[in-house]
Amino acid sequence: MRANLRTYGQLARAGFHRQSTYRLALLAGLVTNIVFGFIRAAILFAAVESAGGTLAGYTSDTISAYVWLSQGLLGAVNILGGASELSERIRNGDVAVDFTRPVDVQASYLATDLGRAAFTILPRGLPSVLVGALTVGLALPAQIWPYLLGLVSITAKAWGPSKNASNKVSKAGVAKIPSALKLVPPGTYHMTGYNSSDEGTCAGSMDLRFTGSILSSPVGIVAVIGTLLGAVGVVFAGIAKALP
């Protein structure tokens, strides 16, 4: 009989609870995260300052965001955690026992590790970022969309029905909007781009206003569902369970 999704959920839950047992180790990890965060921030701030305020596109605030977000995720990613439990069991041969179990070896260890990583976000990830934000400051986007659409860069090429022959500073026109913008929730967006023709290239920007409701885009629908699920979780957590 092979394991189903519920089994892996239980393994993730067990990993979560196992990690929550080592509270002093979590505190030590948090202190280490913060101390090394300050050291990294100091070094990179000095590098940015010596480069004249900008280094490879980073300013002091954005490099601070990079430092503290990466420090906050260090516990969850566990890149410095040394040898994993699975690698140790492969080394001493105990993994042979794992193969006799009615669960997939890799998936079961992944589920356990996801549970462990989920717990470290609370006591290590969030406080690290909070300390960085309250002490040296972070450059976080003031809009929600950079978080969701940060990997996508959209440029509208060739706007305007005709060339700007009279060299006006501002010229109204139409643009062919990339289809990816169909996924964007309603709101006003500032968009940059350029027009290239035989006469040369002209860079510019435009403000796009999308109308509609919160449910008219996939992102809005996901946000509403996430809110409802979170609310259900909060209410469920508040239901009293009988303890002896």
Added chain:
Amino acid sequence: MRRRGRPVLGAISGLIFGGFLTIDLQIMNVWKLSIASEIVLPLVGLAIGLALGLTGVVRRPGRSEGAMHVARD
């Protein structure tokens, strides 16, 4: 008999609830995002979920207080 909810689940659910609520309010142009507003609602949600989980004040559906007394006895 002592009653208590699920504080860890409450804290995580509250954090998720606050985070998504921030996104909802931003989409509906109710709350403009800033560093402070991004932090406030998730932390408030976390605190509420933690408090509910610690106290367990929500009554279990389909079970009256009298039934709990009977079960205890």
